[in-house]
Amino acid sequence: EEESTDMQTSAICMTELSNCQASAGLTYLYIGCDKYGFRPPPKTISQAKMDNLLEMMNEDDRKFVKNICYKLDENSVTTHEQFKPPPPACGPSLEVLRQWNDNDGPQYVLQISTKGWNDFVKLVDILRQAALKLWAAENPCDPKSAHWLKKFIVSVTEEELCHGALWANPEPGRTRIKIFMRSFEEQEGTFKGIPLDDPKAKAFVDMDNGRVDEEAQKLLDEQKAMLKPDHAWSILWAEGKGVDPKK
Numbered sequence: 001e002e003e004s005t006d007m008q009t010s011a012i013c014m015t016e017l018s019n020c021q022a023s024a025g026l027t028y029l030y031i032g033c034d035k036y037g038f039r040p041p042p043k044t045i046s047q048a049k050m051d052n053l054l055e056m057m058n059e060d061d062r063k064f065v066k067n068i069c070y071k072l073d074e075n076s077v078t079t080h081e082q083f084k085p086p087p088p089a090c091g092p093s094l095e096v097l098r099q100w101n102d103n104d105g106p107q108y109v110l111q112i113s114t115k116g117w118n119d120f121v122k123l124v125d126i127l128r129q130a131a132l133k134l135w136a137a138e139n140p141c142d143p144k145s146a147h148w149l150k151k152f153i154v155s156v157t158e159e160e161l162c163h164g165a166l167w168a169n170p171e172p173g174r175t176r177i178k179i180f181m182r183s184f185e186e187q188e189g190t191f192k193g194i195p196l197d198d199p200k201a202k203a204f205v206d207m208d209n210g211r212v213d214e215e216a217q218k219l220l221d222e223q224k225a226m227l228k229p230d231h232a233w234s235i236l237w238a239e240g241k242g243v244d245p246k247k
Helices: 009-020 047-054 059-069 094-101 117-134 148-152 156-166 214-225
Strands: 028-032 044-046 070-073 107-110 177-184 231-235
Touching (some): 009 156, 044 047, 059 070, 148 156, 156 214
Antiparallel strands (some): 044 107, 070 107
């Protein structure tokens, strides 16, 4: 919980994924359901990229981001190539990792957390809109893209999927990945088999003010379209539980 509040979730998950990719056995298991997942802002943003993003904002938003939400760390330095660990043979290529990480040199570091939820939600929206303006020519919904725009669009779950499967070296990588898809059986008055008035619904589908988050669902559908499941199955919704292990 402490790491999650401090926005360390993504970094920890990606490190563990990299560790798994050094294994000679199964390296990644994806279980696709109906929730796209948490979409936080980047923990760090390079000074050059942040300066470009700030140019896309109005004066009030610029002050909010630069003076309240992020702080420039000028002590962050460029790591020499000989000190950078090589990527795992079945993981993303060095070129993809360089494009995605971009953590050399001075960095703006996130100062707020999910404890200040209103400011957090405001920041996410400001950065997302600025990124979409700055990189308007890019397709943020392309699951195979490693463009930095995705940092402001995708969930931690999709970032894991990219590192674990979509960006994996196709030769040694794909044979070490398993893709499972679980869905709820469609029923009248439900969304993908999920009754939205059930208190447990928000645990199984992305909600925004009591309604389905359509943007998140669109991203999820496009994500799933890129995957060929090894096994897919459906279950009935269990009232008040969602998933009932006994059924």
